Amino acid sequence: MHRFHRYAYVSLFASALFLPACGGGGGGGGGSASSGSPSFVSPAVTASAAFDYTPGVFAAPSTYKDQCQSPRPGTGDRAGSVTTENAWLRTWSNRTYLWYNEITDLNPASYNDREVYFDTQKTFATTASGAPKDKFHFTVPTDEFEQSVSTGAALSYGAYFKLIRASAPREVRVAYVQPGSPADTAGIVRGMSVTAIDGVAVSNGNAATLNAGLFPASAGERHTFSVRAVGASAATDLSLRAAVVTEDPVLKTEIITPAGDPSKTVGYMLFNTFGTASAEKALFDSFTDFKAQNVNELVLDLRYNGGGFLDIAAQLGFMIAGDANTNGRTFEKIQFNDKHPAINPVTNEPLTPTPFINTGADFSVDPGTPLPSLELDRVYILSTDDTCSASEALINGLTGVDFEVVLIGGQTCGKPFGFYGTDNCGLTYFTIQFVGVNEKSFGDYTDGFTPGANPGGAVIKGCSVGDDYSDPLGSRNEAMLSTALTHIETGSCPPAPLAAGGLRAKEKFIADDPETSLYNSPRVQARRLLKQSRLTRSRHD
Numbered sequence: 001m002h003r004f005h006r007y008a009y010v011s012l013f014a015s016a017l018f019l020p021a022c023g024g025g026g027g028g029g030g031g032s033a034s035s036g037s038p039s040f041v042s043p044a045v046t047a048s049a050a051f052d053y054t055p056g057v058f059a060a061p062s063t064y065k066d067q068c069q070s071p072r073p074g075t076g077d078r079a080g081s082v083t084t085e086n087a088w089l090r091t092w093s094n095r096t097y098l099w100y101n102e103i104t105d106l107n108p109a110s111y112n113d114r115e116v117y118f119d120t121q122k123t124f125a126t127t128a129s130g131a132p133k134d135k136f137h138f139t140v141p142t143d144e145f146e147q148s149v150s151t152g153a154a155l156s157y158g159a160y161f162k163l164i165r166a167s168a169p170r171e172v173r174v175a176y177v178q179p180g181s182p183a184d185t186a187g188i189v190r191g192m193s194v195t196a197i198d199g200v201a202v203s204n205g206n207a208a209t210l211n212a213g214l215f216p217a218s219a220g221e222r223h224t225f226s227v228r229a230v231g232a233s234a235a236t237d238l239s240l241r242a243a244v245v246t247e248d249p250v251l252k253t254e255i256i257t258p259a260g261d262p263s264k265t266v267g268y269m270l271f272n273t274f275g276t277a278s279a280e281k282a283l284f285d286s287f288t289d290f291k292a293q294n295v296n297e298l299v300l301d302l303r304y305n306g307g308g309f310l311d312i313a314a315q316l317g318f319m320i321a322g323d324a325n326t327n328g329r330t331f332e333k334i335q336f337n338d339k340h341p342a343i344n345p346v347t348n349e350p351l352t353p354t355p356f357i358n359t360g361a362d363f364s365v366d367p368g369t370p371l372p373s374l375e376l377d378r379v380y381i382l383s384t385d386d387t388c389s390a391s392e393a394l395i396n397g398l399t400g401v402d403f404e405v406v407l408i409g410g411q412t413c414g415k416p417f418g419f420y421g422t423d424n425c426g427l428t429y430f431t432i433q434f435v436g437v438n439e440k441s442f443g444d445y446t447d448g449f450t451p452g453a454n455p456g457g458a459v460i461k462g463c464s465v466g467d468d469y470s471d472p473l474g475s476r477n478e479a480m481l482s483t484a485l486t487h488i489e490t491g492s493c494p495p496a497p498l499a500a501g502g503l504r505a506k507e508k509f510i511a512d513d514p515e516t517s518l519y520n521s522p523r524v525q526a527r528r529l530l531k532q533s534r535l536t537r538s539r540h541d
Helices: 082-096 114-118 142-151 182-186 207-214 278-292 310-326 390-400 479-490 522-531
Strands: 004-011 031-034 138-141 153-156 159-165 171-177 193-197 222-228 236-241 243-246 250-256 266-271 297-301 330-335 378-383 404-409 422-424 427-430 434-437 461-464 533-537
Touching (some): 082 114, 138 142, 142 427, 171 182, 182 236, 193 207, 266 278, 266 479, 278 310, 297 479, 310 330, 310 390, 330 390, 378 390, 378 479, 390 404
Parallel strands (some): 266 297, 378 404, 404 461
Antiparallel strands (some): 004 533, 138 427, 153 243, 159 171, 171 193, 193 222, 250 266, 330 434
């Protein structure tokens, strides 16, 4: 049974190359996501308005909402212009952008491209490290966004390509493959090195050609990948066909008894996205099985999990920690700009905390259905710089109620900010509107969580270890899982853990040709950002 939910979209940036299609909804405030297909509800708007620019003076966003240069048939769109679309962006940004007072007020009539104008509606300040303060400002076509969020389907090969080295000599490895996908059928497996694409060497070849292969633009498109298996001396050419692939949220589970401690029953779960409705049922089924098998330690593999629905993250927190640790406690609170200390400016409702959720939330599990819980005292989380957004909210929410989190791997992405994906005239806009904090009001993790660090007064134990790609995910010999098992048995890290590898989120893949690199195009950046996200449903639905 499919039902509709309203949500806010919270996006994080990471350095992975498994990219979904993008798009968005059509609401004036938040969008509506469904466990079937999303829909969006626009507020009532006035008749088409003439635009009169006065610096520092802002009309209500509804004044210019849905007044489009190219109205969509069968929608609430009405005749307008690029100027009215830009005028809506200006007023909407001034009302809801977290750093609205850092936007330079520019005349919408001076821009003939709505996306170019949107790029001006943000802060250009930098952090102490010199990084952009806002790295998460993007747009996606509405129809593509609806498909990605509601079904998990996205245009890809079904292989998650990880960037190990960004500059020449570049290195790209296969992190995982969706079963039954074109990549799986072609014989792509974890650990393979991509040495060439369409005859162009990955190490130092032409950026545009490489990215045309890595980022296919349409279903049915074919590219030849030269790949070298782990331990092989020669590469093999494989033809990959792009298709709309549905991502399986829980890709693998295992039950493991550590050799050094038979009293422990370890549940291992490779969980790759919170961002589809099916993730709720996948977690429900997995934890039901874990509970039936008396799992008393959990290794939650979030190394490639870019985020998704915050409510599902709150459910996962309960399924891990149970009622004794979470009853009556706050999972996350969201805070908007200083114009809106108590009222959500998108939904116009009072701001209320998200609790740890102990029942079905109506994504793919019926509301009111009790969720299984392992009632653990701690959780092991495997992390990399691809661990983002809702994944980080899970870490922050659990530490906020003094639940023990042991982080194994590398520094996480670092993105506590969020936004409501808002459609206007067929394009969905994402602009930072709020920050998420835990029960202790901590949310300052823009540099991510690091094993063994002490963010916000919460001690996060852990071991730094790299993602070595030499063994299958879920194998006891795989470096990160092996390290977690050692810590479970001994309470300490192995003598010489591997240094955490991979790129930080701020680094770019093929940056030697920024003018022609598809990686640096708005389309590709948007697809990256959409993958690293969390979705926060508003409380009134």
